[in-house]
Structure formats: structure tokens, C-alpha cells
Amino acid sequence: MATSSKNAATGGHAYSEGSIKVLKGLEPVKQRPGMYTRTDNPLHIIQEVLDNAADEALAGYGKKIRFTLHEDGSVSVEDEGRGIPFGLHPEEKAPVVELVFTRLHAGGKFDKDSGGAYSFSGGLHGVGVSVTNALSTRLEVTIYRDGQVARLVFGNGGDVVEPLQVRPAQQGDRRQGTTVRVWPDAKYFESKTLPMPELLHLLRSKAVLMPGVSVSLTNEKTRQTQSWQYKGGLADYLAQALAADPVIPMFEGEGFADRHHESFAVGEGASWCVAFTEEGQPVRESYVNLIPTPAGGTHDSGLRDGLFQAVKGFIDLHALLPKGVKLMPEDVFSRASYVLSAKILDPQFQGQIKEKLNSRDAVRLVSSFVKPAMELWLNQHVDYGKRIAELAIKAAQTRQRASQKVEKRKGSGVAVLPGKLTDCESRDIAYNEVFLVEGDSAGGSAKMGRDKETQAVLPLRGKVLNTWEVERDRLFANNEVHDIAVAIGVDPHGPDDEVDLSGLRYGKICILSDADVDGAHIQVLLLTLFFRHFPKLIEAGHVYVAQPPLYSISVPARGKKPATKLYVLSEQELQSTLEKLRKDGVREGAWTIGRFKGLGEMNAEQLWETTLNPDTRRLMQVQLGMFSFSQTESYIAQLMGKGEAGARRELMEMHGDDVEVDV
Secondary structure (H helix, E strand, O other): OHHHHHHHHOOOOOOOHHHOOOOOOOHHHHHOHHHOOOOOOOHHHHHHHHHHHHHHHHOOOOOEEEEEEOOOOOEEEEEOOOOOOOOEOOOOOOEHHHHHHHOOOOOHHHOOOOOOOOOOOOOOOOOHHHHHHHOEEEEEEEEEEOOEEEEEEEEOOOEEEEEEEEEEOOOOOOOOEEEEEEEEOHHHOOOOOOOHHHHHHHHHHHHHHOOOOEEEEEEOOOOEEEEEOOOOHHHHHHHHHOOOOOOOOOEEEEEEOOOOOOOOOOOOEEEEEEEEOOOOOOOEEEEEOOEEOOOOEHHHHHHHHHHHHHHHHHHHHOOOOOOOOOOOHHHHHOOEEEEEEEEOOOOOEOOOOOOOEOOOHHHHHHHHHHHHHHHHHHHHOHHHHHHHHHHHHHHHHHHHHHHHHHHHHHOOOOOOOOOOOEOOOOOOOOOOEEEEEEOHHHHHHHHHHOOOOOEEEEEEOOOOOOOOOOOHHHHHHOHHHHHHHHHHOOOOOOOOOOOOOOOOOOOEEEEEOOOOHHHHHHHHHHHHHHHHHOHHHHHOOOEEEEOOOOEEEEEOOEOOEOOEEEEEOOHHHHHHHHHHHHHOOOOOOOOEEEEOOOHHHOOHHHHHHHHHOOOOOOEEEOOOOOOOHHHHHHHHHHHHOOOOHHHHHHHHHHHHHHOOOOO
């Protein structure tokens, strides 16, 4: 009777020990595919296989990669690499190749000790081809290695359907390499068809980034084969991609650390090609260890910083800047097209699909090679330098005129800005950003460390009100909410309201709180405010969450290398960074690890370097993600509603392990 009463009270849904579901093996991928790959089409899971083949070529094994579209809808990738090991793993007591395709965190790219299988690799999340396997109806692996041929077949989303079979190599067999054939499962994708323009671009780019390596595509349906092999490298590729002729010759260069470099590991660096045009959409492509990064990242920021510093120095040297014009990085970069290929020992990406590089050191790495090369090039070609200066100054003047027009339209009826707001000087919302900072102490550091031109700071006192159940006409009774609304220049509204965003004063509204539980609580309260009462700001992509570091690592001077301080965001990144230090020869325990209790402990310089500097900070845009607005609203209601304690606990227990934090 008691059980029946409980079920009735909870809507008939029993909640007991059996309600807790533990996802094992590849089940998390199949339950939440959008967390691990793009689901519009299967190209990304096929790219995981292609990236492994490219990693072999990058490591110096093999000169050919063959990509085949089969008539039955499957895809195969064939390389001439070393072949995936298929012997028993010493600890797991299972064939290594089986572990690689069925475990989310298994692969040769975790072996970072000296002489490891891969020094430079893009596949460092350890979820690559196992995700491909999970989202396929069938996957066949054939390996040629050590005079033997091994074959293993998976089906039904990752189950072994044909156990490993090994036979001696015969005449006609390849000497070494791996062939992977994949049948993507259409139920996980909006379209089962691979987008041909994107596929062609991906294959061609691999050939560009690996001079001397041939990449071919065979389509069995059309009986056509295309192949790419570039000897001219990045310059030839960029020249073909440009919609308009460059106004000056392209700037091409490269730089890589040697064993005498003070800050970076041997081989780390970048190669690049930059072109400046007056017309057409700029072409901008970047790669990390051959992995495309369409969302850019810190290596792009390093290229931008190096170009800006070199061009600004040239303009200052020749006194070319008109009075009253202030040059900004985007003025130099606005007409620049580029292809950038970075090599980084332990790249840190945002999320599993590796579209954006987050490695903070990549800014300094790329900039340190680009800036001196560009300075030398400009001084050797003064006329070209003056032409670039003309383009940059013209862009700056256009930008400043546009911001002045926006200022005039605002008129004199603007509400009085809150006294706690330390505003920025610019009125151009394309660049302006405001930081909602937890506490006056952190606010003081942020005010001193910020870029006064484009960054504003609004300190918040204590925890913001939970506004989930607050009526809109009562919002301004709370001083903190009132100040936020007036500072950003947009009135509270609902999801279906017609909203005028012309008064918006900042293109980025950044929540900045401590990297602890209280800080996370403040983040949730502010996100609740924006989702409930300013949803159009989230929809338009104006709301962000800043991610301050949790740890600092002080590394002592060694040899010619000076003492350095590193900042990391999480425990996982801390361990990865320590592994890198060990590989770089730093003695175990020579470093000192500090944990930040809050933003108030950071001085202005630290806060700028880790959290405010656009080139080195971690800033996450707030988006709805895989859920609809109504689904998100339902979840937040359970999390923030006053009468939802039982539902809140059940939600957290059921889905706590599904939460993913991009770091």
C-alpha cells in the first residue's frame, strides 16, 4: 500500500535503486552522440579514421592515403602506416586493436613518454575511432604488420561479430598499413550522405599539409578517382582558394623550436601563408597536427597577434598613422586570408569534436615565430608594408566612423549607468564586452588588468537573486539585477516578445566567477536570469562564461630556460601539463603547484593573462545545445524551482554523469 501511494504521488514513476542506469562501454556515445561528434552527417566520424591515417604519415610512415566511397554506402580509408598492434594488451588481456575500437579512452596517443608512438598528433581525446565504431552498423579492420595480416569485424554499434583472425602475409599483400571500412548508422544522423564539397576540401587539405604525401579519392558509383599531391605547399593552396588577387605578394614562412629553444619542445611551431586582398570573402583555415580547426583557437590568435605587432611596429616606425586613429588587431586582420598549420605536442581542444584549440601556450608559440619573420619581411619590402598599412588604417577609420554613428542614435534618453560599472572607452559593440564579476576584490583586479578600450567591469555583491519565479515587473526591486539590465542596455523580455536590441552596449556579456562551488552557483543564478528574462541575448550569442584557472604551476629555471608560470583549468589538465613537463626534462617535484581559492587572489597581470586577454583566455559561449527551448526550460525549472527539491535530486542522480565540461 505504501508503495502504491508513493507511486501515485509521483505520477506513477517509481524511483528506486533500479532507476539508476550506468552506461558502459560505448553506450554513452549512442545515448548522447551530439556530445562526441556532429550529427548532421557522418563526415566527422569518418574524419576520425582519416586523421589516424594522417597521423601515421605525419610520423613519417607511408606516402599514400586512399579514401574509397563504396557502392553499398560504406567508406574505407587505407594507409601505409605501421599498422595497429593486434597482440594482447599486457594489462587488459584483450587484443589491442579491439581496445582501440571499443574503449573511449584507449590509444597510442596517450603514450607521451620519450620515444612514444606519436609525438605530434591531433587525436588526443581518446574517443576517436571508438566513436566511429559506436555509430556504425558495421566496421571492418584489416592490419598488415610484421609479416602477418589481421582482420577484426564489429557490428551493432561496437560488438565484435567476427573475432580477430591472424594469418601469414601472402604474395600481393601490403607490407604494412591499416584499412578501416565503415558503414555509418543512418539513425544517428540527419543525413546519411557525406557532403562532397566538404569531403573534397578535407582530403585536399591533408595533401597540402603533408608535402609529398598522395591522398586519393575513389568513387565506385561514378568509377572516378581523384588524387592530390602538393609540392608548392600552403602558397599554392591559398592562391587557388582566393576569390581575388592579393594586393601584394603572399607572406609565407615557418618556424619550429629546436633543442636550444627556451620555452617549447623540439618540433613545436607553425608554418603559414598570408595574403591581403581588397575584395572578396577572406579565406581562413587553420590546423593543429593536421586536424582542421574550423572554429579557430589560440593558434589563430597567435598568428593575429604576430601580424598585428609587426605591422603596428612598422606603422609606428614610419609614422604612418593619422592623428586620432587608433589601430586595433582586427583592422590589420580584416583583409587577411591565411592558411596556418601548427604543430603542438599536447594540444588541448574545446570539446570532443576538436573544432577549436584551447592550448594557452599556442598564442605565444605561433606569435613568437610569426612576429620576427613578418618584421623582417616588412623591412625588406617597405612598399608592401606601406600597402598593408593603408588597408589597416582604412579599416580603422571605417570602424571609428561606424561607432560614432551608433553613439549619435542613442540620444540623451539613456538611463543613468550604475555607479559600480567601470565602462570601456569604445562604443563599438562588435568589440565591447562587459564582465559581471563576483565581488569587489576580483572586480578591483579586473578593473586594473582589463583593456580599457573594449572591456567593462561590473562587480556584483554577493549571490544574485534566483529570478526563476520572479515576475518581470518586480525584477528591478533587486539592485544587482537592475544594474545588470541598465548596464547592458536591454530591457527584460520573454522568449516570444519582440525585442529591440539596438540599445545593446556590449557584444559579449561575460560571467566571471571563482572556479569553486560558490562560483558555479553564481554562474547558474546569472544564467537563470538571462535564460528567464533575457532569452534573446542567449539566442543571439551574446552571453558567455569565462573560465578562470584552478591551478598555477611554477616551474624553476633549468639550463638556458627561464623560470615560468603555467595556469591550468582542471585536475585533468593539471595531470596532462605535469606529464608534458616530465617529457621536457623537468625533474619530478621541482615544480610548485598552487590552487586559486578565488579571483581575488589574482593580481591584475595574472587575471589579464589567464581570463581577460582575448588571445589566451577560455571563454565559452552559452547555447541551447542539443535541447530545444522548452526542454531546457523544463530542466531549469527542476533545478531552480522552489518546490522542485525531489525532482531536482532525481535529475542530478540520473543525469549527473552525462554532464560534460569543455576544458
